[in-house]
Amino acid sequence: MDHLSPGERGKVVRINATGDLRQRLLAMGLLPGVEIELVRIAPLGDPLDFKLRNFHLSMRKNEARNIIVERFNHHGQRGRRKRRHWHW
Amino acid sequence: MGREAGGKEGIGTGRKSCRVAIVGNPNCGKTTLFNELTGARQKVGNWPGVTIEKKTGFLAVNNRIKAEIIDLPGIYSLSAYSLDERIARDYLLKEKPDAIINIVDASNLERNLFLTTQLLELEIPMIISLNLVDAAEKKNLKIDVDILSSHLHIPVVPTVALKGQGIDKITEMIGNVLLGEWHKKMARVRFGADGEKHISEAEELLHEAAERMNLPLRWLAVKLFEGDKEYELLLENKELLDRINEYRGKAEKMVGEDTETIIADYRYGFVCGLVKEAVTVTADIRITLSEKIDAVIASRILGIPFFALVIFLMFKISIDFSQPGIEYIDSRFALLLNWINDQLFTIGAPGWISYIVVNGVIGGTGTVITFVVPIALVFLCLSFLEDIGYLSRGAFVMDRLMHWMGLPGKAFIPLILGFGCNVPGILATRVMENEKDRLITILINPFISCGARLPVYIMIAGAVFARNVGTVVFSLYAAGILMAITVGLIFRRTILKGPSTPFVMELPPYRLPTLKGILLHTWENVWSFVKRAGTLIVAIILLLVVLGYLPVGVTPNSKDSILGKVGLAVSPVFKPQGFANWKASVALFTGLFAKEAVVGTMGALYGVESINPDSSGGRGRIKSSTLRAKIARDFTPLSAYSFLLFILLYSPCVATMGAISKEAGLKWAVFSVLFNTAAAYIISMGVFQIGTLIKTLF
Ligand SMILES: Nc1nc2c(ncn2[C@@H]2O[C@H](COP(=O)(O)OP(=O)(O)OP(=O)(O)O)[C@@H](O)[C@H]2O)c(=O)[nH]1
Ligand SMILES: [Mg+2]
Numbered sequence: 110m111d112h113l114s115p116g117e118r119g120k121v122v123r124i125n126a127t128g129d130l131r132q133r134l135l136a137m138g139l140l141p142g143v144e145i146e147l148v149r150i151a152p153l154g155d156p157l158d159f160k161l162r163n164f165h166l167s168m169r170k171n172e173a174r175n176i177i178v179e180r181f182n183h184h185g186q187r188g189r190r191k192r193r194h195w196h197w
Numbered sequence: 198m199g200r201e202a203g204g205k206e207g208i209g210t211g212r213k214s215c216r217v218a219i220v221g222n223p224n225c226g227k228t229t230l231f232n233e234l235t236g237a238r239q240k241v242g243n244w245p246g247v248t249i250e251k252k253t254g255f256l257a258v259n260n261r262i263k264a265e266i267i268d269l270p271g272i273y274s275l276s277a278y279s280l281d282e283r284i285a286r287d288y289l290l291k292e293k294p295d296a297i298i299n300i301v302d303a304s305n306l307e308r309n310l311f312l313t314t315q316l317l318e319l320e321i322p323m324i325i326s327l328n329l330v331d332a333a334e335k336k337n338l339k340i341d342v343d344i345l346s347s348h349l350h351i352p353v354v355p356t357v358a359l360k361g362q363g364i365d366k367i368t369e370m371i372g373n374v375l376l377g378e379w380h381k382k383m384a385r386v387r388f389g390a391d392g393e394k395h396i397s398e399a400e401e402l403l404h405e406a407a408e409r410m411n412l413p414l415r416w417l418a419v420k421l422f423e424g425d426k427e428y429e430l431l432l433e434n435k436e437l438l439d440r441i442n443e444y445r446g447k448a449e450k451m452v453g454e455d456t457e458t459i460i461a462d463y464r465y466g467f468v469c470g471l472v473k474e475a476v477t478v479t480a481d482i483r484i485t486l487s488e489k490i491d492a493v494i495a496s497r498i499l500g501i502p503f504f505a506l507v508i509f510l511m512f513k514i515s516i517d518f519s520q521p522g523i524e525y526i527d528s529r530f531a532l533l534l535n536w537i538n539d540q541l542f543t544i545g546a547p548g549w550i551s552y553i554v555v556n557g558v559i560g561g562t563g564t565v566i567t568f569v570v571p572i573a574l575v576f577l578c579l580s581f582l583e584d585i586g587y588l589s590r591g592a593f594v595m596d597r598l599m600h601w602m603g604l605p606g607k608a609f610i611p612l613i614l615g616f617g618c619n620v621p622g623i624l625a626t627r628v629m630e631n632e633k634d635r636l637i638t639i640l641i642n643p644f645i646s647c648g649a650r651l652p653v654y655i656m657i658a659g660a661v662f663a664r665n666v667g668t669v670v671f672s673l674y675a676a677g678i679l680m681a682i683t684v685g686l687i688f689r690r691t692i693l694k695g696p697s698t699p700f701v702m703e704l705p706p707y708r709l710p711t712l713k714g715i716l717l718h719t720w721e722n723v724w725s726f727v728k729r730a731g732t733l734i735v736a737i738i739l740l741l742v743v744l745g746y747l748p749v750g751v752t753p754n755s756k757d758s759i760l761g762k763v764g765l766a767v768s769p770v771f772k773p774q775g776f777a778n779w780k781a782s783v784a785l786f787t788g789l790f791a792k793e794a795v796v797g798t799m800g801a802l803y804g805v806e807s808i809n810p811d812s813s814g815g816r817g818r819i820k821s822s823t824l825r826a827k828i829a830r831d832f833t834p835l836s837a838y839s840f841l842l843f844i845l846l847y848s849p850c851v852a853t854m855g856a857i858s859k860e861a862g863l864k865w866a867v868f869s870v871l872f873n874t875a876a877a878y879i880i881s882m883g884v885f886q887i888g889t890l891i892k893t894l895f
Binding site: 124126128129130131132133134135136137138140141142148149150151152153154155156158162163164165166167168169171172 | 273274276278279305307308311312454457458461462465488491492495496497498500501589593594595596597598600606699700701702703704705
């Protein structure tokens with residue numbers, strides 16, 4: 110997720126974080142399939158300001174690195190959030 | 198308020214007392230609602246063992262029920278990872294309040310309702326306060342309250358806590374719920390056909406355990422299925438745990454995702470579905486006002502200058518504006534001192550009583566009170582910045598710099614405030630969530646050269662270094678900063694080791710704060726400082742005053758007083774540092790009152806006329822030319838520099854000790870005194886010895 114550039118959007122594919130961080134991200138609704146936009150980078154290059162589910166979340170590159178996103182091809186392309194059905 | 202609730206069961210005449218917890222995401226208006234509900238009848242304390250605020254207050258729900266309202270810390274979920282979450286979860290599940298008011302931010306429904314889906318599983322009667330509906334309207338969101346209510350099977354009350362709208366309705370609804378009028382089953386999230394199968398199998402196994410652990414069955418089953426560490430440890434029957442983990446393993450293998458994620462996804466799925474039905478977007482706004490503001494003040498170019506401006510203003514307000522206040526209080530106190538002195542004289546009290554009462558008790562109290570002004574102003578600024586939402590932007594902008602020291606961005610403000618006075622600097626660490634980060638920030642704060650040390654630098658450097666006073670003073674400031682950074686890094690790697698906390702922080706939209714909220718918060722902080730730190734400060738000052746006065750008959754604080762004798766006895770200890778004279782040692786003692794007292798003491802001891810007798814005040818006017826000459830005789834430039842370094846680094850003053858003790862505990866205050874003094878001793882010695890060596894070599 111740290112590879113996005115400001116203004117770029119993508120879809121979360123996988124979260125590699127563990128433990129505390131993972132819990133925190135899940136609670137914030139950062140789940141596979143959710144749409145996310147990198148809004149800006151802090152003046153000193155870190156942390157990053159993301160927008161998802163209509164709110165802003167900032168995190169360090171270190172943390173963002175653990176979240177794999179699939180970049181949208183065109184700026185502003187809207188991916189429909191699909192309800193997922195798990196078969197377990 | 199106090200409307201008749203149509204309860205059925207008769208509850209006698211006396212008022213029933215109940216407990217109602219306010220639960221919700223951070224920054225959704227919990228404290229504002231709490232203040233509206235409880236008015237002035239509130240109590241602020243801490244949760245046992247931690248510095249997180251615990252607020253309770255009372256609400257007369259109706260003529261049958263009196264409810265104790267508890268303001269829980271803001272949380273995003275009920276997992277047991279962060280301290281806030283653990284406090285909230287323990288309170289809800291162990292203390293079991295009679296009802297929950299779940300505050301939900303209407304302008305950010307999706308994320309807020311995630312927590313709601315967890316609360317629904319706790320089997321505690323609940324109502325929702327759909328707060329910030331005004332903010333939602335500004336975002337052009339129209340929310341159908343009835344749909345929310347009917348889907349969740351609980352009452353939903355739209356509120357604007359800031360303006361007190363909907364408060365009566367909340368009170369009425371709590372009354373209904375507490376009287377047992379609400380017995381409909383609350384909604385629950387279903388985790389898909391397969392998931393439900395696994396969970397109900399787990400429920401079958403867990404009946405007994407849930408009863409013994411006094412937990413709702415489904416909640417326990419779901420949590421164990423997610424692999425909740427706390428409950429896994431609590432579960433005595435390990436065979437059971439193995440069985441459940443087996444289901445978990447199977448499920449995870451099938452889906453290729455861990456159960457935590459799957460469960461969270463179902464919860465969010467439920468919430469998204471609900472939001473889609475209940476919310477209509479009347480007009481799509483792409484960029485909110487908050488985002489427009491951030492595009493300027495958090496931008497790459499303006500972010501840092503704007504932050505610097507904010508800090509500058511805060512500094513200006515809290516330090517400069519407090520000067521007149523301090524002077525006023527000081528002058529009033531001087532009058533009071535004289536008056537009490539006279540009174541004591543007229544009633545014929547012995548001299549020693551007057552001296553100790555006036556200088557120790559009253560003087561000590563005066564010291565505490567002079568700190569009240571800057572502290573109040575700092576908290577006024579901090580509360581304002583926090584409530585309006587700028588504090589998190591400041592953390593965003595400065596995080597990189599602080600991260601380098603192993604600290605989060607929020608540590609910046611307390612450190613900067615330390616330049617004014619370490620006491621508000623230390624109290625300002627309250628905005629930090631992580632305990633270890635907070636402790637480090639507290640412990641390194643005394644190394645930041647506070648305003649009280651500047652007159653000392655100027656006096657001594659002015660006497661000894663003819664031309665380079667500015668350079669010397671600057672180097673001392675720099676040495677303080679360097680020391681703070683070094684010690685911070687050392688602590689992070691040794692005694693306060695810990696995974697550097699992941700930095701994931703919400704940037705909430707800017708919001709207009711209320712004057713009432715800010716004043717209330719400021720008042721709470723000031724009062725708790727006076728109460729807790731104040732007593733320690735007065736006690737220490739009293740001790741030093743007594744030591745300076747005894748034995749009876751000597752000139753206070755002279756060579757013959759206990760303090761002077763101790764100074765004399767102690768002074769050889771400072772031989773390696775090059776300032777083994779008793780006057781310097783006594784000045785270091787009195788410097789514990791307040792660092793600027795060094796100036797007064799040096800003045801008094803170097804026998805300059807026209808100094809007010811109590812050296813602790815340290816505000817006497819000094820004829821500086823003669824004094825300078827006398828001081829210059831006792832110090833070489835090298836020993837003077839080593840003395841100044843010692844003053845910069847050694848034990849924090851009593852007010853700072855009080856603040857550390859209040860925020861981190863007495864243990865850490867003692868640690869700080871010992872550690873800093875040892876560090877000062879070693880560093881001044883190093884500087885003096887190396888300096889002497891260089892001088893002899895060249
Ligand atoms: N516009 C608007 N602002 C509100 C409302 N309720 C609260 N606020 C503002 O929102 C901000 C946060 O309110 P708080 O009551 O401190 O929120 P909290 O949930 O206690 O926050 P934490 O204790 O940090 O979790 C303050 O600036 C309030 O003035 C509301 O209904 N409408
Ligand atoms: Mg609050």
